[in-house]
Each structure stands twice: as structure tokens, then as C-alpha cells.
Amino acid sequence: MYKILISLFLTVSAIQGAGIGMKIYGKTCVECHGDDGKDLSISGKAIAGSGDVLKKLTGYKNGTFGGEQKATMQASVEPLNDEELKAVAAYVETLK
Template structure:
């Protein structure tokens, strides 16, 4: 009985892990929302370091960062999870 319970628990943990990983978007997918303003190839964001993008996106989300168009970025960033912000910052740094 203990063995069945242990095996069942392990299977459930694995299934949950795969399900959660399936909900994580990749950088290119997340960037599609950015392309309208920042260019489909990221031309307006090229050469931005991952740490700088991370700082900016986190700041927009927290409403502690930005210039004259910050309201637009704040409305977009508020819907990003911390994982999405990390993924997007990593992706943008490679453009």
C-alpha cells in the first residue's frame, strides 16, 4: 500500500511539473506583443543588456520606471509574471 501511494505521488508530481512547464511562454512568443512599437526584429531594443531590460520591465510593472510613454508600458507590464519578465529580458538581450 505504501509503495502504491509513493508511486502515485511521484506520478502526480511529475504530471504537475509538466503541466506547469507547458504554461510558460517562450521569449519570441512574449515579444510578439512588443513588436508593434519596438519593431518585429527588435530594432529599437537592440544591444540592450538582459539586466537593463529586466530592470525596466520590473520598474514598469511596479510603476517606478519610465519616461513620457510609461503609461503604455505600465499597462503591458502589469500583466507579465516575474517568469515572463525574466524570459522576455533574456530574449530581448539576444536581438
């Protein structure tokens, strides 16, 4: 019984986590990367399926990752805290 409750709880928190990530993505990222993470017009590459998203976002935030346009990304991730970065990274990982 406990096991069922625990796995139910974990499932619900995972879904809520994805929900928060989706919200942040819709508010903060979609204008440049598109609904599906495949918009190339601004970033030049698809983020859907690119992998290591949390590592990249953290890198943009602390200046250890990025290409020619990293300042653009730095401005986008700068206002997000660690929890929000994790949530949005987890959401981006679901985009294929």
C-alpha cells in the same frame, strides 16, 4: 557522463526559455518595437542593445522606471508574471 547530461539539460532549458520569451515578444511587444527591437516609430528608441532590460521592465511594472510614455509600457508588462518578464527580457537581450 553526468556532466554531459547536465550541460545538455541546461542547454535545452535555456533554449526553451528563449522560445517562451520569443513567443511573448511576438504576441505582446512586436507591434510597437518591431521584429528586431529597432522600431522607433512608437517608442522613440531602439530596445535592441539597450541593456538592463529586466530591470527596466520590472521598473515599468512597479512604476519606478520610465519616461513620458511609461503608461504605455506599464499596460504592456502589467499582465506578465515574473517568469514571463524574465523570459521576454532574456529574449530582448538577444536582439542586437
